[in-house]
Amino acid sequence: MQAxxxxxxxxxxQVAWYAALLFFSYLMLLITLQYIPAxxxxxxxxxxxxxxxxxxxxxxxxxxxxxxxxxxxAGIIQFSAAMRRRYPAQHRWAGRVYAYLIxxxxxxxxxxxxxxxxxxxISQSAFxxxxxxxVIFTWKAVAAAIAGKMQAHKDWMYRSYALTLSAITLRFWxxxxxxxxxxxxxxxxxxxxxLGWVGNLLIAEVLIYYALxxxxxxxxxxxxxxx
Amino acid sequence: xxxxxxxxxxxxxLIFLQSCGGNMIKKKTGDxxxxxxxxxxxxxxxxxxxxxxxxxxxxxxxxQDLIGYWVGLFKPDTTENVILTGExxxxxxxxxxxxxxxxxxxDKIIGHSVVAGNVRPFKGTVSKDSGAxxxxxxxxxxxxxxxxxxxxxxxxxxxxAGIWTANKKIRIPHxxxxxxxxxxxxxxxxxxxxxxxxxxxxxKTKHVIDKEADYNGYDESFFAASWDASKYNASTRxxxxxxxxxxxxxxxxxIRNAIxxxxxxxFKNQQLRAYFDKQLWYxxxxxxxxxxxxxxxxxxIELLLRFEKNAKEYYDEFGRG
Numbered sequence: 001m002q003a004x005x006x007x008x009x010x011x012x013x014q015v016a017w018y019a020a021l022l023f024f025s026y027l028m029l030l031i032t033l034q035y036i037p038a039x040x041x042x043x044x045x046x047x048x049x050x051x052x053x054x055x056x057x058x059x060x061x062x063x064x065x066x067x068x069x070x071x072x073x074a075g076i077i078q079f080s081a082a083m084r085r086r087y088p089a090q091h092r093w094a095g096r097v098y099a100y101l102i103x104x105x106x107x108x109x110x111x112x113x114x115x116x117x118x119x120x121x122i123s124q125s126a127f128x129x130x131x132x133x134x135v136i137f138t139w140k141a142v143a144a145a146i147a148g149k150m151q152a153h154k155d156w157m158y159r160s161y162a163l164t165l166s167a168i169t170l171r172f173w174x175x176x177x178x179x180x181x182x183x184x185x186x187x188x189x190x191x192x193x194x195l196g197w198v199g200n201l202l203i204a205e206v207l208i209y210y211a212l213x214x215x216x217x218x219x220x221x222x223x224x225x226x227x
Numbered sequence: 228x229x230x231x232x233x234x235x236x237x238x239x240x241l242i243f244l245q246s247c248g249g250n251m252i253k254k255k256t257g258d259x260x261x262x263x264x265x266x267x268x269x270x271x272x273x274x275x276x277x278x279x280x281x282x283x284x285x286x287x288x289x290x291q292d293l294i295g296y297w298v299g300l301f302k303p304d305t306t307e308n309v310i311l312t313g314e315x316x317x318x319x320x321x322x323x324x325x326x327x328x329x330x331x332x333x334d335k336i337i338g339h340s341v342v343a344g345n346v347r348p349f350k351g352t353v354s355k356d357s358g359a360x361x362x363x364x365x366x367x368x369x370x371x372x373x374x375x376x377x378x379x380x381x382x383x384x385x386x387x388a389g390i391w392t393a394n395k396k397i398r399i400p401h402x403x404x405x406x407x408x409x410x411x412x413x414x415x416x417x418x419x420x421x422x423x424x425x426x427x428x429x430x431k432t433k434h435v436i437d438k439e440a441d442y443n444g445y446d447e448s449f450f451a452a453s454w455d456a457s458k459y460n461a462s463t464r465x466x467x468x469x470x471x472x473x474x475x476x477x478x479x480x481x482i483r484n485a486i487x488x489x490x491x492x493x494f495k496n497q498q499l500r501a502y503f504d505k506q507l508w509y510x511x512x513x514x515x516x517x518x519x520x521x522x523x524x525x526x527x528i529e530l531l532l533r534f535e536k537n538a539k540e541y542y543d544e545f546g547r548g
Contacts, residue, residue, distance in 0.1 A: 047537050120469065171545050171547060175546075182475070184455075185475065185538065
């Protein structure tokens with residue numbers, strides 16, 4: 001009975017997780033569409049008038065905006081064990097798209113944008129650090145996969161995707177704080193530029209820790225059984 | 228069969244996304260390059276208004292001392308409900324008026340009035356008795372709000388008092404006023420006094436936690452600008468992007484319109500009028516002041532509009548800005 005109950009909770013949790021991901025990905029798609037066609041004064045760029053004249057900023061901005069959607073989508077299916085078992089080839093291909101986009105395009109572009117970020121050094125340092133860690137974690141995960149270290153690959157991908165999802169959580173926190181407190185715009189921006197990804201990373205570390213603990217317990221059980 | 232099942236899941240999911248997502252990201256209507264509209268100037272601007280060669284005598288002793296701006300409240304002479312925000316009177320339908328006497332020759336008097344974004348010329352007659360000058364003047368009559376002024380200015384005094392009667396049936400057909408003679412001089416350094424801009428057409432719900440009063444609940448008050456609105460002066464220096472980017476929409480709106488007020492812009496917008504009419508220095512002199520802006524003000528307006536538009540579209544949305 002307990003097992004059935006557990007399975008039920010797990011299933012509900014999974015459905016909620018994918019529904020939320022899909023919902024927020026759709027919102028991200030709407031945001032991305034604001035930048036098609038590419039215009040210098042579209043949406044967020046309206047507040048970037050002081051840097052939008054620089055070619056490298058524009059290249060970084062549009063590269064980031066257009067590639068981010070694919071990164072987000074490629075990541076969604078990667079964490080399903082069933083998908084990995086049944087379609088290992090697709091897992092590898094989606095993984096390549098995800099990792100190489102982050103390492104070579106979305107991540108470095110995010111770093112350049114971070115240098116010119118709104119809100120001064122507080123948010124600029126947050127965004128630059130986020131971009132650096134994102135690339136490092138993703139690279140670590142790829143290297144682990146190539147070396148055949150599957151547990152390390154999993155752990156680093158948890159961290160990498162936690163940072164990927166900061167695109168969603170940052171915007172969600174901002175929406176929530178405005179809804180609750182109507183703060184000044186840059187005050188809330190300072191807070192979410194850090195909270196948006198540090199929170200996710202903490203959750204990823206907790207998940208990794210508990211997965212490790214569970215694995216250890218199983219090993220102990222097996223050893224006890226053997227003994 | 229399998230594809231049918233996929234459809235069974237995806238169609239409701241898409242409908243759900245469409246309906247929910249719309250709440251967190253508003254549909255942008257129209258072209259986003261279009262700028263936020265400034266309190267607009269009327270298209271049918273009345274005949275070219277002659278600015279009087281202001282006589283600097285504020286006490287009236289000779290006929291020439293009548294010439295100049297007479298400023299004060301244009302009050303309803305009827306019982307009209309006031310607009311309340313909570314217990315406070317937000318607006319009592321009074322508007323600051325500027326009756327400008329432009330020229331006098333013989334018994335003929337020519338002038339214009341500026342009130343509520345409406346600039347109207349008038350013509351009439353002036354007569355003098357032992358204690359005062361008496362004026363009867365008529366507006367052209369081709370505007371819905373035209374009417375007739377009857378006022379007197381006492382000798383040796385500095386008040387102009389009288390009544391106004393509308394030609395047509397309008398909501399407030401009778402008004403009264405006691406005006407004083409003022410000299411308009413553009414002063415960029417002029418500051419807003421401690422009153423707050425209130426928009427009684429907008430309600431906001433704000434979560435309030437007050438530890439001292441032991442109160443934790445919701446404050447359903449009317450929208451009011453914060454103290455930031457009177458902290459920044461966009462006429463004396465260039466505001467920085469850092470400053471403006473951390474201001475809320477309502478405050479930016481007031482800071483921007485304060486530039487207009489300093490130049491004597493007469494506001495059509497009721498809420499702005501109620502706010503600026505309270506400022507003692509404020510004298511409405513024109514319905515179009517765009518050509519009077521200094522370079523600093525033009526640059527600041529551009530910056531303020533940018534963030535006002537950004538705040539309007541993105542502040543309470545799922546997004547960055």
